[in-house]
Amino acid sequence: MxxxxxxxxxxxxxxxxxxxxxxxxxxxxxxxxxxxxxxxxxxxxxxxxxxxxxxxxxxxxxxxxxxxxxxxxxxxxxxxxxxxxxxxxxxxxxxxxxxxxxxxxxxxxxxxxxxxxxxxxxxxxxxxxxxxxxxxxxxxxxxxxxxxxxxxxxxxxxxxxxxxxxxxxxxxxxxxxxxxxxxxxxxxxxxxxxxxxxxxxxxxxxxxxxxxxxxxxxxxxxxxxxxxxxxxxxxxxxxxxxxxxxxxxxxxTSNACQPVGITPISSEVPDNFVLNQNYPNPFNPSTNITFSIPKSSFVTLKVYDISGKEVSVLVNENLQSGTYNADWNASGFATGLYFYTIEADGFRQTRKMILTK
Known part of the structure; x- marks a missing residue:
């Protein structure tokens, strides 16, 4: 392990x-x-x-x-x-x-x-x-x-x-x-x-x-x-x-590797890597992103603006198998279209979300 x-x-x-x-x-x-x-x-x-x-x-x-x-x-x-x-x-x-x-x-x-x-x-x-x-x-x-x-x-x-x-x-x-x-x-x-x-x-x-x-x-x-x-x-x-x-x-059992806002919501081992659509979407000022990993992996979850510039890192650590929830508070960010991308053990997926103010 x-x-x-x-x-x-x-x-x-x-x-x-x-x-x-x-x-x-x-x-x-x-x-x-x-x-x-x-x-x-x-x-x-x-x-x-x-x-x-x-x-x-x-x-x-x-x-x-x-x-x-x-x-x-x-x-x-x-x-x-x-x-x-x-x-x-x-x-x-x-x-x-x-x-x-x-x-x-x-x-x-x-x-x-x-x-x-x-x-x-x-x-x-x-x-x-x-x-x-x-x-x-x-x-x-x-x-x-x-x-x-x-x-x-x-x-x-x-x-x-x-x-x-x-x-x-x-x-x-x-x-x-x-x-x-x-x-x-x-x-x-x-x-x-x-x-x-x-x-x-x-x-x-x-x-x-x-x-x-x-x-x-x-x-x-x-x-x-x-x-x-x-x-x-x-x-x-x-x-x-x-x-x-x-x-x-x-x-x-320390949660100190998990950023504030990262919460394990299930330890049940999922069948596949999954990145869910954020909720709510559109949102203001915060939203939740849920993802699942079927095995222990180094996981990154990053947010990008419409130009492709990285604006926030939500996850950048080793995680055990399970399902997690990440919160993104976009206070201070401009209204518009954003993308979030997860990478873990060869899996990569991107979804889009809309910040409205």
């Missing part, structure tokens, strides 16, 4: 360059979705003995479309702070009263804070079971996304991929102990004595895996450069999905 986790990015900034662009944030979300689906282009760099272990985790991420109190959002908050930088032990970013921003409900959102760190810290995250008011991940703004302030060799977005793994209950691949006694609790990752950095040559062996193929330094849960990590294993996928089914199960 495909799981889509709503993400809110909290940008905590002191200097203007730390207030990173929406495009940089989108670049990070794109990396996460590719890495977790094993659609990243650099899967070709996974050493041959480990390629059969590469996993499409069936976990994806969306920018939150609604706030905890059901107001529209783009999934990004921006907070100017007097805090110049944060140390690894700091938790002030989690609290509005301390110059940060209070965490959004951890049962409905993955919270990702982007800050300026002191020193060379890349990021950290809380695994399931910790304090709810600090249940998120924190990333240095220089190690986030693939454009803007992203700084080599951490400029491929893998710091967030790594920390999202922790949030979903993965341990470091070496088990956080410089010996062979402690494992990462995943059966298909080789034992490893300690962390790896830089960009090692394959095969890399150590005291815990002394024979080829050696350790899996290309795993997202190691510490190598962004360009040299490229794999979650099947075992890691199982562990993350167990977290989603267990301590993170509340995320499955």
């Amino acid at each position: 495909l799981v889509t986790i709503p993400v809110v990015f909290h940008i905590i900034w002191n200097q203007p360059d730390q207030n990173i662009s929406e495009a940089q944030i989108q670049s990070q979300l794109d990396v996460m979705n590719k890495d977790f689906a094993r659609l990243n282009a650099d899967t070709v760099n996974t050493p041959a003995p480990f390629k059969p272990l590469g996993a499409n985790t069936q976990i994806q991420f969306c920018l939150a479309q609604r706030t905890p109190d059901n107001q529209p959002t783009n999934g990004i908050t921006r907070t100017q702070t007097n805090v110049v930088s944060y140390a690894r032990t700091d938790t002030n970013m989690y609290y509005t009263s301390l110059g940060g921003i209070d965490i959004w409900d951890r049962d409905r959102y993955m919270n990702c804070y982007v800050v300026n760190f002191t020193g060379d810290i890349l990021g950290f995250a809380q695994q399931p079971g910790g304090p709810p008011q600090q249940d998120g991940m924190v990333i240095g703004y220089k190690y986030f996304g693939t454009i803007g302030t992203a700084t080599p060799p951490q400029d491929k977005g893998r710091t967030v991929t790594h920390e999202a793994g922790h949030w979903l209950n993965l341990d470091h691949i070496w088990g956080d102990e410089p010996a062979c006694a402690q494992d990462d609790n995943v059966g298909d990752t080789p034992l490893q004595a300690g962390e790896n950095g830089g960009c090692p040559n394959f095969p890399l062996t150590d005291a815990c895996s002394p024979n080829a193929p050696g350790v899996m330094f290309s795993n997202y849960m190691d510490y190598v450069d962004d360009a040299c990590m490229n794999i979650f294993t099947l075992g890691q996928s199982t562990r993350m999905n167990a977290a989603v089914a267990g301590p993170r199960a509340s995320i499955l």
Whole structure:
């Protein structure tokens, strides 16, 4: 089953360059979705003995479309702070009263804070079971996304991929102990004595895996450069999905990926893709659009004016099979003819509607 986790990015900034662009944030979300689906282009760099272990985790991420109190959002908050930088032990970013921003409900959102760190810290995250008011991940703004302030060799977005793994209950691949006694609790990752950095040559062996193929330094849960990590294993996928089914199960019922105005009206699996005529039509100022999807799909529902210009995006997310209702409030739009188009898994259909005032 495909799981889509709503993400809110909290940008905590002191200097203007730390207030990173929406495009940089989108670049990070794109990396996460590719890495977790094993659609990243650099899967070709996974050493041959480990390629059969590469996993499409069936976990994806969306920018939150609604706030905890059901107001529209783009999934990004921006907070100017007097805090110049944060140390690894700091938790002030989690609290509005301390110059940060209070965490959004951890049962409905993955919270990702982007800050300026002191020193060379890349990021950290809380695994399931910790304090709810600090249940998120924190990333240095220089190690986030693939454009803007992203700084080599951490400029491929893998710091967030790594920390999202922790949030979903993965341990470091070496088990956080410089010996062979402690494992990462995943059966298909080789034992490893300690962390790896830089960009090692394959095969890399150590005291815990002394024979080829050696350790899996290309795993997202190691510490190598962004360009040299490229794999979650099947075992890691199982562990993350167990977290989603267990301590993170509340995320499955979150509606935060659905824009305000998108309402599931039936979970019964329809036979076909269907886009119904809006009602009422003509309308002023709002109308309802009902559509059905027979299987889990990435769905877009967009509104265009008579010139073909896109004027509104009603749906842009993964949806489970079922029937949905989307509301379009056309206040502020001119009287006239509009078109709405749905696209999902190869299905595409357009209908027209008339706004009268």
